[in-house]
Amino acid sequence: MTQTLLRGRFLTFHREPENGDDTGAYTYIEDGGVLIRDGLIERAGDFADVAAQAPDAPVVDHRPHLMMAGFIDTHIHFPQVQVIASWGSQLLDWLNNYTFPEETRFASEEHSARMAAAFYDQLIDHGTTTAVAYCSVHKTSVEAFFCEASRRNMRMLGGKVLMDRNAPDGLRDTPQSGYDETKALIGDWHGKGRNGYVITPRFAITSTPEQMKMAQALAAEHPECHIQTHLSENKDEIAFTRELYPKARDYLDVYQSNGLLSDKTLLGHSIHLEPREIEAMAETGAHPVFCPTSNFFLGSGLFDDAGLRSRGIANGIATDVGAGTSYSMLQTLNEGYKVLQLQGQSLHPLQAFHWITRGNACVLGLEDQIGTLDAGTEADITILNACSTDAMALRMERAETLAEELFILQMMGDDRAVEEVYVSGAPQKQANRSVIAKVL
Ligand code: GUN
Numbered sequence: 001m002t003q004t005l006l007r008g009r010f011l012t013f014h015r016e017p018e019n020g021d022d023t024g025a026y027t028y029i030e031d032g033g034v035l036i037r038d039g040l041i042e043r044a045g046d047f048a049d050v051a052a053q054a055p056d057a058p059v060v061d062h063r064p065h066l067m068m069a070g071f072i073d074t075h076i077h078f079p080q081v082q083v084i085a086s087w088g089s090q091l092l093d094w095l096n097n098y099t100f101p102e103e104t105r106f107a108s109e110e111h112s113a114r115m116a117a118a119f120y121d122q123l124i125d126h127g128t129t130t131a132v133a134y135c136s137v138h139k140t141s142v143e144a145f146f147c148e149a150s151r152r153n154m155r156m157l158g159g160k161v162l163m164d165r166n167a168p169d170g171l172r173d174t175p176q177s178g179y180d181e182t183k184a185l186i187g188d189w190h191g192k193g194r195n196g197y198v199i200t201p202r203f204a205i206t207s208t209p210e211q212m213k214m215a216q217a218l219a220a221e222h223p224e225c226h227i228q229t230h231l232s233e234n235k236d237e238i239a240f241t242r243e244l245y246p247k248a249r250d251y252l253d254v255y256q257s258n259g260l261l262s263d264k265t266l267l268g269h270s271i272h273l274e275p276r277e278i279e280a281m282a283e284t285g286a287h288p289v290f291c292p293t294s295n296f297f298l299g300s301g302l303f304d305d306a307g308l309r310s311r312g313i314a315n316g317i318a319t320d321v322g323a324g325t326s327y328s329m330l331q332t333l334n335e336g337y338k339v340l341q342l343q344g345q346s347l348h349p350l351q352a353f354h355w356i357t358r359g360n361a362c363v364l365g366l367e368d369q370i371g372t373l374d375a376g377t378e379a380d381i382t383i384l385n386a387c388s389t390d391a392m393a394l395r396m397e398r399a400e401t402l403a404e405e406l407f408i409l410q411m412m413g414d415d416r417a418v419e420e421v422y423v424s425g426a427p428q429k430q431a432n433r434s435v436i437a438k439v440l
């Protein structure tokens with residue numbers, strides 16, 4: 001039995017705050033304690049109370065920093081760590097010119113292993129403890145992805161992209177090989193440790209109707225797995241999809257008519273939507289995923305968060321690296337705030353921090369495991385410092401409330417604001433840093 005007691009300012013959410021005054025939605029404690037035992041949160045609350053129950057536990061004092069649940073990124077591309085910040089085009093050219101050539105390199109076990117270590121170092125540096133990732137078409141990339149997650153004991157979700165057309169040699173599977181490899185990977189990795197397999201038809205353009213049918217079979221045979229794909233990110237993408245699937249009622253119908261929509265489905269981007277598509281999302285419980293830095297970077301468009309929420313739809317929020325320009329969920333909130341501002345919508349900091357923790361956990365149906373500091377959940381914890389740069393410290397001199405502090409983190413914070421990260425109760429920021437990543 002190993003116990004550790006973290007001391008610091010404590011913030012956790014119980015539900016989404018309705019507004020900035022909704023104090024019942026969260027617990028904030030000036031001198032808080034989180035008792036960790038064997039990778040789980042055993043007890044949390046006032047430091048004095050928690051310490052009295054565990055007088056022998058070693059204490060790690062993080063005061064005056066803020067302890068909260070580790071961040072959750074619901075859409076990211078593992079093989080794009082060397083694509084981020086590639087200049088100059090919108091989605092389809094960006095895929096063809098930069099992304100697809102780079103992803104062909106993940107046929108190599110050695111390259112995949114090196115990139116996996118670097119990828120997890122980046123997540124940890126930025127305070128992200130769970131991500132839902134696209135791997136490449138190659139089995140090797142998925143093996144590296146889950147191997148490294150297992151080594152670090154991180155709760156990670158991901159899968160091999162299914163793609164059998166409109167992609168270069170070395171980056172296509174076939175309906176049968178995509179099915180067989182996915183099946184084998186689910187058997188090898190799903191539910192092993194903290195790993196979750198995600199059935200991943202990349203998007204309509206890169207899958208033939210035959211492959212979509214295979215994805216349908218996989219989803220029906222494995223209802224325990226999440227499903228992820230891209231939807232209505234870019235107008236040229238939508239026009240090409242309509243040509244490729246002329247019988248579909250709209251873009252979403254390509255997925256819906258193949259039985260791919262449920263509350264376990266994540267639909268990256270979901271920007272240019274038809275009313276019927278929105279109704280279908282509301283009916284099936286599928287989740288649009290907002291990718292603000294990516295949508296700005298590729299000039300894709302503005303995500304209508306309030307419009308979707310008004311239909312009772314629960315949206316995820318994510319980085320979408322490598323079209324996304326930062327691994328930081330804080331920077332993602334920063335850009336997300338501006339997207340909503342452009343549409344006369346709002347994002348209060350309490351809602352923002354709920355979103356990147358418990359909110360994204362709820363989208364994944366994993367709120368009993370991650371996303372809060374509740375007793376019994378997994379001890380994935382991020383420690384934040386709102387004075388991590390001179391500019392932030394200066395601004396913090398004038399901050400009087402928790403909401404103001406959170407907003408400073410949301411607008412100005414990045415990896416420098418992440419003091420420490422615990423995964424399954426173990427400190428990561430220095431401890432697990434890979435030698436490989438250092439020599440990149
Ligand atoms: N649509 C299909 N593949 C991708 C991808 O890798 N990134 C983004 N942003 N959109 C996609």
Ligand code: ZN
Binds near residue numbers: 268
């Ligand atoms: Zn994406």
